[in-house]
Amino acid sequence: MTSRALDELPSRNPTGAFRATDRADPYWGGMFATGISDGWVSASQHRRATPEQKRWSGVPASFVTDPADALAQMRTNRHRPSILGALGAVASWRTITREQLAAITGSAVMARTYPKSLSAPFSAGLLAHGHVSAGMNRLAPARDRMSMWAVGDQIDAYARYRKSLTFAEHVAVTGGQGWDAEHRFDRHNVLTTELALRVAEYCDVATVLGEKQMALPALLAAAGIEAAQADLGRKPDAGIVRRDGLVIAVETTASVGRGFRGKVAKWAQILQRHPTYELPLVVLVVDASTPSQATSAAAKNTTTAEIQAAIREAVRDYPGTALNRTADRIGMVPWPTWFPAPHEATAGFLDLTASFLARGHGRDEGWRQMRLLDPGEMPYREGTTAAGETIATNARLLAATPHWLRTGTVPRTDQYLVDQASASDIEVLSSPRVPDRMTGPGFTQSVAGRKWRHMIRLDRTHRESAA
Template identity: 75%
Template sequence: MSTRTLTDVPGRIASDPFRAAQRADPYWEGMFATGSSDGWVSASQHRRAPASQMRWSGIPPRYVTSAADALKKMRTNRHRPSILAALGAVSSWRTVTREQLACIAGSRVMGNTYPAALSAPFSAGLLAHGYVSAGMNRLAPAAQRMSMWTVGDQIDTYAQYRKSLTFAEHIAITGGQDWNSEHRFDRHNVLTTELALRVAEFCDVATVLGEKQVSLPSMLAASGLQAQQADLGRRADAGIVRRDGLVIALETTASVGEAFRRKIAKWAQILQRHPTYELPLVVLVVDVSTPSQATSATAKNTANAEIQAAIREAVRDYPGTALNRTASRLGMVSWTEWFPGPHQASDSFEGLAASFLSRGADGNAEGWRPVRLLDEDELPYREGLASAGETIAMNARLLAGTPYWLRPGTVPRTDQYLLTHVDSDGIDALMGPAVPDRMTGPGFTQQVAGRKWRHLVSVE
């Protein structure tokens, strides 16, 4: 296996500050001691804290304003594109470092610890800010410590903010779904986001999707099917969309317990129930455990072996059929297989090579075979079409959580979507309404939410 530094791997990003080679490596630099972080601060906590504790937070004194004033500022056009970018990123990916946020938005300013543009959404409670508190990062000066953003604790505030948004802006933030907060497993979320950003930068894919967009009900709805009641909340951690429309659902894990085994078994059951013509999905488990998780000096990290055992058990219980083998749609890979060192990538990463169970293949009852997920010959999808992948990518261009270099191109007409719900045939001015201009340039400000709006209807 050959290895190259990320600097030497050709990618889609031209500007250095946003490339993976310039971002901190969240896996190899030991940014997280455990799955959760204790470094989060919300504006409501900051207001309740005594003056002595406010200094410990590191938040500039003038950064936190009253919630009412913050919401009033958010209703203006000042910093509007940057606010939409940040809200869309945390909505899709749950937790992002400031470097990842800058990369997704295509904005250098967003890479600052406390950008002025995010003071209002932070003060309104729509964003929460936290520091990575493990490893060397906790010893760094406050201005240089790696920080993160996530959804804030004032969920109901979004309903008030929503009244000042256009329909396109609301879609850019939420994808048309509810604004909500999930449990924060910061290491898990940051590693998942980093993996998706690296795939989007270095691999030939149609697009990548955050957790919010990879829900089972949404994917089944594309085929006109409804998810069962027990599966309404089921979603993967992220999604990689192949050029032919096949979705590679990522499930990242650092440990294997009973809950993880049940999750894998449930995915196997779903894959058995829905062939690829109903559910164009392959599930890939990514082992993000580290050797430091061993409980003693002589112990070994057994997460990889336990993941294999969980997949074997799930495939045994839900094998599928001859034309829809579960073993061909449920694979695994470890972080170190793709990224063997800090800011390094192996040759297996370019094609997303992973291991799949090969029961009965080549006389090996329990062997594992390598499969390059982006190779349509090694992982066939009979119903795949280039137009299917482009349709998903086109819809994803509306989302602020989509990396900025994947957003240029044709997008759906959101104004036409609204007009289909009313009878506009008799109104000539609505037959061809003016639409937003798409500004040029790399950043979110110049791609989705920062469109230069003309009047929707111009009557001479």
């Protein structure tokens, strides 16, 4: 299949910072020798280090401040948009490169190795910083080496920081969920983030979602279904939302073992239990085995064959029904099929063409190509543009959503709080004022609201006087 350079493709982010053509290619660039990087440094580690170790770390001495002072600074408006953007990005995508952070936030400053705006959250333990330590990146000068961000080691620090956030800001960072750290599979997370960013930039989709927003119980709850006990911890690595509301759950893997086969079997069981009219979900496995494997036909075939075997076994055990074939809802694609060379993409990427078992389509074995973004080839009869727009509208509240997808209307989070306080009958609250502390592409008044006005009290005395 012929390929084109990414800079030749129409971009939905034509003027933004660090588009896909500007970022280092994490797959073909050989940035990761293994799945986990060894270059992570937290502020607490830096404080305990010897002077020599601090010098080796490359972290500027001025970048690490007292944690109490750092939290105090974070409660001010200084660097607030950058801090919220970074925290939201790492919370959702787990591990991101500095260039990916710049792309998500729309701020080129974020692509610096140690941006001044992130000193406070790093010092408070909310962020951890690491250098990619493989390939040519290992030999580059410290200021030029590709680096990454993830959630820091002081999880309880967010609870203290949360007290200074508006409800809209808290939702922007966490999606209304808890603050946790799950980032130790660096290559996996960075590749998943890169795929989602490329889909968001070049494909006709409603939005993309990180792992934090893709929990199966939440997806089922949207359809009014209570998740089974065994499904409570189930979530894919990312989500791609089609215009009609169909969600493509992305599972990225570089190897196949017992755990992966069990995961695929579990997804097949879930898809058999819930047809698309209940759970509008399709699972896509992305084979992200290393580039050295991809250039070796034997190794590539082995990885691909093992993934296909896992899908075949899962479909055999959980085939579904004639109107809900599991084989039609679990597919796979090797990374080089979409991106055969650095900063290049095939036509198959633009419509997300992937391989699905041909079972039930005139053949019992074999694989067929299906375009996931084509409703004719991947039908979702219950889908509507309104359904896709609803998900996209909610996703605009999230700092983890790429900035060019955040423009447009958003839900009234302030009205949600008024309703929860049973105060919707107070006329003065019909258009409440909340602090606007964010700037940047698509992330200003649409998220945080308008400027400070007089604060509205919801105590009993005020409500009685208003009545």
